[in-house]
Amino acid sequence: MKDVKCECGHVNPHGTVLCEACGKVLDEQEKNNKELLDMRYEGSARRSQTYNKTIIDKIWNFFSSVKVGIWLIVITLLTSTLGTILPQEMYINLPPDVYYEQEYGWFGKLYYQLGLHDLYGSWWYLLLIAMIGISLVICSLDRVVPLYKALKAQRVTRHEGFLNRQRIFGVTEHPEEKDLAVIKNHLHERRYRVREENGDLLAEKGRFSRWGPYVNHVGLIIFLIGAMLRFIPGFYVNEDLWVKEGETAVVPETGEKYYLKNNQFILQHYDKNKDKTFEKAIEQAGSVVKNYQSNVVLYERVSKNLPGEKPELKKLKEYKIKVNHPLDFNGYSVFQSSFRSELKTMSFVLANKKTGESFGAVNIDLEDPKATYNLGHGYSVKILNYFPDFEFDKNGEPSTKSRLPNNPAFVFSMTTPDKSKPETSFVAIKQTIEPFGENTYKMAFQGIETKNVSGFTVRKDSSLWVIILGGIIFMIGVMQGAYWNHRRIWVQNKNGQVWIAAHTNKNWYGLKREIETVLLDTKLVIPEDQQQKENLEKEGV
Amino acid sequence: MATISSNLLFIAFILYLISILFYGGSIKSKNDSSEKQGTNTWGKIAVLLTIVGFVSQLGYFITRWIAAGHAPVSNMFEFTTFFGMALVGAFIVIYFIYRTTLLGLFTMPVAILVIAYASMFPREITPLIPALQSYWLHIHVTTAAMGEAILAISFAAGLIYLVKAIDQTKASKQTFWLEVVMFSLVTVLGFVAVSSIFSSMGYHEKFNWVDKHDNQVTVEYTMPAITGPHEGKLLTTNGFKPLVEMPAFINAKKSNTVIWSLIGGLILYGLIRSVLRRRIAAALKPLVKNIKLDFVDEISYRSVLIGFPVFTLGALIFAMIWAQMAWSRFWGWDPKEVWALITWLFYAAFLHLRLSKGWHGEKSAWLAVIGFVIIMFNLVAVNLVIAGLHSYAG
Numbered sequence: 021m022k023d024v025k026c027e028c029g030h031v032n033p034h035g036t037v038l039c040e041a042c043g044k045v046l047d048e049q050e051k052n053n054k055e056l057l058d059m060r061y062e063g064s065a066r067r068s069q070t071y072n073k074t075i076i077d078k079i080w081n082f083f084s085s086v087k088v089g090i091w092l093i094v095i096t097l098l099t100s101t102l103g104t105i106l107p108q109e110m111y112i113n114l115p116p117d118v119y120y121e122q123e124y125g126w127f128g129k130l131y132y133q134l135g136l137h138d139l140y141g142s143w144w145y146l147l148l149i150a151m152i153g154i155s156l157v158i159c160s161l162d163r164v165v166p167l168y169k170a171l172k173a174q175r176v177t178r179h180e181g182f183l184n185r186q187r188i189f190g191v192t193e194h195p196e197e198k199d200l201a202v203i204k205n206h207l208h209e210r211r212y213r214v215r216e217e218n219g220d221l222l223a224e225k226g227r228f229s230r231w232g233p234y235v236n237h238v239g240l241i242i243f244l245i246g247a248m249l250r251f252i253p254g255f256y257v258n259e260d261l262w263v264k265e266g267e268t269a270v271v272p273e274t275g276e277k278y279y280l281k282n283n284q285f286i287l288q289h290y291d292k293n294k295d296k297t298f299e300k301a302i303e304q305a306g307s308v309v310k311n312y313q314s315n316v317v318l319y320e321r322v323s324k325n326l327p328g329e330k331p332e333l334k335k336l337k338e339y340k341i342k343v344n345h346p347l348d349f350n351g352y353s354v355f356q357s358s359f360r361s362e363l364k365t366m367s368f369v370l371a372n373k374k375t376g377e378s379f380g381a382v383n384i385d386l387e388d389p390k391a392t393y394n395l396g397h398g399y400s401v402k403i404l405n406y407f408p409d410f411e412f413d414k415n416g417e418p419s420t421k422s423r424l425p426n427n428p429a430f431v432f433s434m435t436t437p438d439k440s441k442p443e444t445s446f447v448a449i450k451q452t453i454e455p456f457g458e459n460t461y462k463m464a465f466q467g468i469e470t471k472n473v474s475g476f477t478v479r480k481d482s483s484l485w486v487i488i489l490g491g492i493i494f495m496i497g498v499m500q501g502a503y504w505n506h507r508r509i510w511v512q513n514k515n516g517q518v519w520i521a522a523h524t525n526k527n528w529y530g531l532k533r534e535i536e537t538v539l540l541d542t543k544l545v546i547p548e549d550q551q552q553k554e555n556l557e558k559e560g561v
Numbered sequence: 562m563a564t565i566s567s568n569l570l571f572i573a574f575i576l577y578l579i580s581i582l583f584y585g586g587s588i589k590s591k592n593d594s595s596e597k598q599g600t601n602t603w604g605k606i607a608v609l610l611t612i613v614g615f616v617s618q619l620g621y622f623i624t625r626w627i628a629a630g631h632a633p634v635s636n637m638f639e640f641t642t643f644f645g646m647a648l649v650g651a652f653i654v655i656y657f658i659y660r661t662t663l664l665g666l667f668t669m670p671v672a673i674l675v676i677a678y679a680s681m682f683p684r685e686i687t688p689l690i691p692a693l694q695s696y697w698l699h700i701h702v703t704t705a706a707m708g709e710a711i712l713a714i715s716f717a718a719g720l721i722y723l724v725k726a727i728d729q730t731k732a733s734k735q736t737f738w739l740e741v742v743m744f745s746l747v748t749v750l751g752f753v754a755v756s757s758i759f760s761s762m763g764y765h766e767k768f769n770w771v772d773k774h775d776n777q778v779t780v781e782y783t784m785p786a787i788t789g790p791h792e793g794k795l796l797t798t799n800g801f802k803p804l805v806e807m808p809a810f811i812n813a814k815k816s817n818t819v820i821w822s823l824i825g826g827l828i829l830y831g832l833i834r835s836v837l838r839r840r841i842a843a844a845l846k847p848l849v850k851n852i853k854l855d856f857v858d859e860i861s862y863r864s865v866l867i868g869f870p871v872f873t874l875g876a877l878i879f880a881m882i883w884a885q886m887a888w889s890r891f892w893g894w895d896p897k898e899v900w901a902l903i904t905w906l907f908y909a910a911f912l913h914l915r916l917s918k919g920w921h922g923e924k925s926a927w928l929a930v931i932g933f934v935i936i937m938f939n940l941v942a943v944n945l946v947i948a949g950l951h952s953y954a955g
Contacts, residue, residue, distance in 0.1 A: 060917065086917035090910050097906040104896040104943070111895075123773070124810060140894045233916075258890075290688045297563070297628060298688040308688050343691035344887050355889035477889045487891070491878050498870045526866065529659070529859050552855045 030173065033166075035070030038063030040173035043182030056550060057185040059523055062174075064166035084162035089155040096148045103139035106131050153244045156237045164234045171227060176217035178510055178521075186510075186521035188531065190547025195518040199542040203511060206538045212509070221511040230525065232501020239494030246486030257352070257480035264362065264473045268319070268333075271478055274352065279319040279333055285359055285472035286313040312356050313342045314474040318349060341476070351480050358475030363425045367466040368447070370401055370434060373459065379436070381466065386425035398437035401463070405431035410448050418446070434461050507531055509538070520547045563686060566624035569617050570642065570676075576614030577649065577673050583607030584666040588848050604662035611665065612653060618646045629686045632699040636687050637944060640702065641679030644940065647703075647710030648672040651864075655714050659860050663852050667717040674746060677753045697883035704875025705901070709936050711868030712908065718861035719929030721849050725857070726923050729843035735923075736840060742930060743841040744830055751825025752818070759784045766800035768793040773809040780814055788817045815945065858922055861929050862915060869908050876901040900939040907935055 024032045030041035037047045038057065045057070057063070068084035071077045082088055106128065112119045116137050120128035135142055183189060204221065207214050212223035250256035259272040263282035271278040288311040292302040302308055316339055323332035339347045346353040363386050371378040380395030386408065393401045409421040410429035418429065429448035436443075439460070446453040447463050507524045520539075524531040532549060539546055587604030600608070622643070625633040633639040652668040689698070720742070727735045766782045770790035780790055789795075789803025790813040807813040830841075837844040880901065881891035892898060911928045914920040920928070 086913055090913050090918070093906050093910045093913070097903050097910070100899050100903050100906075103894065104899050108894055110893070140899075295688060297630070297686050301683075301685040301687040304683070304685070305687075309690055310688065312691050344695040346886065346889065353889065357889065479889050484885075484891075491881075495870065495874060495878065498873060502866045502870050527859070527863060529856065529863075549855070552853065555855055 028175070028179070030175075033065040033169075035065035036063065037065075038170075038182065039179065040064065040170045041175045042177065042179045043174075044179035045181050045185075055185070056187050057182065059186075061163050061167050062170035064170040066162050066166050068162045080158060080162070083151075083155045083158040086159060089152070089159055092148060092152045092155055096145075096152065099139070099145065099148070102136050106137070108140065109138045149244070153241060156241055160234045160237045164231070167230065171230070174222075176215045176222040176510075177220045178222075178512060180514055180519075183510060183512065183514075183519050183521040186523055187528070187551045188520075188522040188535070188547045188549055190520050190545045192518040192520070192543070192545045195513075196543055199518075199544050200511070202542050203538055203544070206540065207509070210534060210538065212507075219513050221509075223509045223511070224507070226504045226506045229500055229504035230506045232497050232499070232504070234497070235500055236494045236497025239490050239492070239497050241490070242493060243487055243490030246483045246490050249483035249486060250481065255482045257478060259478045260357075261354070261476040261478050262360075262473050263314075263316075263476065265471045271352065271354070273478065273480070276325055276331070277321055278336075278349070278352070279321065279331070280354065280476070281317040281319065282474050283315045283317065285474045286311065286315070287359065287472075288313075311342060312359065313340055314356055314359075314476070315340050316347065316354075316474075318347065341474075351482065353479050355477040355479065356474065357477040360473050360475065361470040362473050363428065363468055364471040365469045366428060367468075368401075368463040369466055370395060370399060370436075371462055371464045373462050378464070382463070384430075386428055389430075398435075400435045402433040402435070402442070403430055404433050404444070407448075430463075432463050434459075434463070436461055505530065507534070509535065518544060520544065522547065562624050562628040566621050566628060567684070569624065570621040573614040573618035573621060573646075574673070574676055576610050576617065577669055577676075580607045580610035580614065581666065581669050581673070583610060584662050584669060585848075587662040588666060588851075600660060600662055604665075607662055607665055608653075608656060611649060611669065615646070615649050615653060618642075618649070622646065625686070631689055631694075632703070633686075634702040634706070635689055635693055635698065636682070638679050638682040638684050640706065641682070641940065642676055643703065644706045644710060645672045645676035645679060647707045648675060648713055651707070651710040651714050651868075652717075655711075655860065655864060655867075658863070659856075661852065661856075661860070663721060663849060664714070664717060664857075664860065666848065667720055668714060671713065671717060671746070674749045674753075678749055681753060681756045692887045695883060695887060697879060697886065701875060701879040701883050704871060704879055706875070708868050708870075708872025708875045709904075709940075711864055711871055712936060713933055715861040715864035715868065715929040716933035718857045718864060719926035719933075721852060722854060722857045722861060722923065722926035723930070724842050724845045725849040725852065726854060726926070727842065729840060729846060736842065738927075739842045740840050744826065747830045747833065747841075748822055748826030751827070751829050752822035754829065755784065755821045755825040756818075766795065766797040768795060770794070770813075771809065782814060782817065784817060784821050786813070786817055787820050788813045790814070854922065858925060861926060862921075865908060865911060865929070865932075869912065872908070873905060877905060896943050897939070900935075900943050904932070904935050904939060907932055 022034055024034060024036055024046055026032060026039035026042060026044055026046060028039060028042040028044065030039055032040050032046065038044070039046055040062070043063075045063075047063075066084070068081045072081055106120065106124060109116050114122070116132055120132040120137060122128070124131065131137060139145055200219070200221070204214055204216075207221075207223040210225075212225045214221055214223045216222075257273040261269060261272060261280070263269045263280060265282055265285055268279050268281040270276050271280050287309065290298055290302050290308045290310045292299045295302070298308070318336045318339065319333035320336050321331045322334045323329070325331070336349065341347050341354060341356045343356050346355045365383055365385055367381055367383045369378040369381045379397070379399045382393045382395070382401050384390075384393075384403075389403055389406055391403060393403075395401065405418075407418055407420040407429040408423055408425040408427075410427045411419060411421050413419040421427075427449060429446070432445050432447060433442045434445065443459040443461055444454070444456050445459055445461075445463055446455060447465075452462065505524050505527045507522070509522045510520065512519050512521075520535075522531055522535055528549065536546060583603050584607045587601055587607055589603075622633060625639075634643050648668065649672050652665060652672070656662075656664065723735070723739050727733075727739055729736060760783060764783055764785065766786065768780050768782070768786070768790050770778060770780060770793040772778050772791070779796070780793075785801035786793075786795075786803040787805065789806045791807060791809035793803060793806065793813070795802060803813075807816060833841060880898065884893065884898075885891040911925075911932060914928065915925055
């Protein structure tokens with residue numbers, strides 16, 4: 021491909037629309053046009069506009085198109101809305117194949133079948149995000165390099181056809197010599213960098229705002245890479261951990277290095293008598309939780325990790341884990357995320373059914389029940405069978421669903437001095453079965469004790485700093501692009517006249533105000549906004 | 562302290578209301594000197610009233626903060642009121658850049674509607690649940706609201722553009738949709754009017770009904786039930802018998818409110834139309850005749866440019882930081898988060914369309930309107946209809 025040499029002597033890469041140095045229109049089709057110049061990317065030669073032969077060109081051109089980028093954004097936007105119609109999979113507490121149909125009927129079923137219950141984790145949603153990522157890279161590269169070159173190569177003296185086709189343009193017929201000096205002064209005051217060649221001026225400021233979009237794109241790409249890093253094993257830990265009060269548990273995914281003891285779980289509600297300000301609101305809501313807290317101790321294992329051996333622990337710190345105040349250590353964070361109450365003990369008394377006379381209490385630790393409870397005077401109770409989470413199985417036999425004492429049931433054998441054979445009784449919550457005929461004695465339910473179990477989320481996210489970095493760079497880029505403007509003012513001598521033209525990438529109103537102040541105290545004609553003039557003519561004002 | 566606070570809010574509201582008259586006056590009396598820039602006496606008074614109102618509302622905010630012990634941005638009333646305040650603040654800032662009172666004439670009614678809408682929600686000071694007990698509550702919510710408010714200014718400017726640019730002499734798609742926008746604004750007023758009327762009457766009726774899990778529950782209506790709950794039995798004597806019974810999975814009480822608001826909106830709109838004898842947008846047209854299209858287009862675009870970074874920071878970045886601390890993940894695809902992302906994507910598309918595809922003028926103005934619709938959807942529908950972690954309605 022041939023480079024294009026402009027009449028000013030500058031050699032432009034193939035595909036250049038406006039000469040990088042003098043701004044002369046090089047594109048044949050554009051040459052005789054009288055309309056305002058399209059100043060985007062300075063009319064530089066972009067790869068996507070120049071080559072379209074190989075498959076790589078085609079892919080490049082596809083992704084370098086802002087139109088494609090916008091479509092990707094719009095499609096992502098529209099599909100994202102679908103995921104908010106019904107709760108996503110992670111916010112429901114039933115199996116999804118049951119939940120959606122049960123809660124939302126045929127619509128819920130359809131929603132589930134279409135895979136919308138896990139929309140944001142679906143392959144096609146991730147593909148959309150990935151395509152946006154590719155579009156970001158290629159769009160930016162396609163533009164930033166030629167733009168940089170063009171802005172670097174620009175000379176002060178510009179071609180006439182460049183100047184009079186700028187949006188802001190004006191001619192002063194009989195300029196005064198000293199006005200130029202006044203302008204220069206004003207421009208300096210307004211922090212322009214002024215370059216001078218053959219008596220022509222180019223005042224420029226805020227060029228760095230042109231890089232804003234590219235900086236923010238870099239930030240976004242870093243952010244997306246950060247979000248991808250969590251798929252690398254070891255980078256991302258997200259585990260649930262339940263610890264009962266008084267117990268110590270190993271923190272998962274730490275190589276059994278850290279242990280957490282839960283001393284106490286605290287649940288506090290607002291008290292309408294104490295928190296007077298909230299009295300009305302509390303009355304309306306019934307009760308409002310004030311605090312979820314677990315008082316914990318963090319231990320580190322100091323002994324070698326040998327199976328079967330009790331680990332030797334060193335206390336690291338005591339901490340009160342609350343919502344918004346996780347416990348942080350060595351890259352891990354432990355969050356207070358949930359709690360539940362569990363049955364701890366159940367107590368019964370052995371009593372005579374008729375007289376109600378009792379012969380001693382039995383206090384059963386539901387996690388570790390004793391086999392026999394001796395009540396003295398010849399009375400004793402044996403636990404023949406224990407079902408912590410009782411249910412009848414398929415064959416109608418009593419069995420247990422889990423080892424958690426959610427619904428405890430017992431088969432007691434009651435030995436009393438007046439009976440030769442012990443009596444057997446099956447006792448579950450709210451039911452008693454006497455399998456071998458009518459009993460004289462019963463196990464009368466007395467009460468339960470519960471204990472709290474704290475639910476923690478253990479998280480380690482080594483990709484977080486990448487995401488933070490991406491976020492910071494993005495914000496810098498966005499602000500750079502949004503809060504600064506790239507303004508250029510050309511003041512040039514052409515045929516004994518002074519031509520003033522100006523360009524900004526945005527905020528034309530501000531530029532016009534600025535030119536007015538720059539030209540203050542001079543006889544130079546204030547340049548006009550040619551686009552506005554055109555529009556006003558169209559509007560018929 | 563709480564009483565002082567609500568009085569200050571009331572004063573602010575009245576001042577905003579009066580300021581609209583002066584904004585109107587400043588446009589009317591400008592007719593002769595169309596080319597001249599600068600603000601006349603009417604306009605100066607209008608802006609002064611706005612600023613005093615803003616200060617008064619700031620007083621409401623601070624006193625309520627002191628009374629509650631936390632920034633008053635934690636329920637629907639507080640957040641929406643703050644959004645209204647941010648809208649006024651954003652207008653004041655943009656006014657001092659561009660010095661056009663016309664923008665006030667379009668922004669202040671929107672701000673007033675927002676604040677009036679807010680006050681239809683329970684105004685009690687609410688305690689903070691544990692997840693909200695963080696200084697990030699103040700930082701995230703206020704920054705997000707400010708971002709949205711600045712973006713909303715672009716809606717006001719876009720509206721001016723459309724009122725001026727669209728040919729009202731014959732009916733077209735554009736006149737229809739612009740009128741839909743006007744009707745929606747009137748409907749908000751309808752909601753406020755209907756709610757206020759029934760609440761001042763002290764209207765109440767109770768139903769026993771069966772929810773979708775076949776539980777017997779009671780619900781209390783504060784407006785006569787047009788749409789009754791599923792298998793509802795009216796408990797209140799002399800209560801209004803529902804005209805239609807809703808299926809169990811639809812919230813009959815909310816749909817009833819929506820229907821009443823639409824009725825209120827239609828009545829008001831009908832009244833306005835019969836007085837004006839033309840479209841609302843057509844009636845507004847004389848007000849905008851002195852403004853240049855390019856100029857409002859630029860205000861609209863500039864507001865997006867200023868608002869977009871603020872919105873990103875508040876609604877996404879600060880939100881992620883807080884979410885990381887409160888829920889152990891910075892992003893959880895909660896409906897409110899998704900809608901913040903949607904809003905962000907929309908304005909990103911807006912900026913790209915403008916920068917690269919040359920969508921200036923009318924197209925850009927329509928986009929500004931759609932952007933505001935998305936923000937309002939996020940504020941109203943996502944809070945009240947789609948329940949999630951952010952749901953203020955409960």
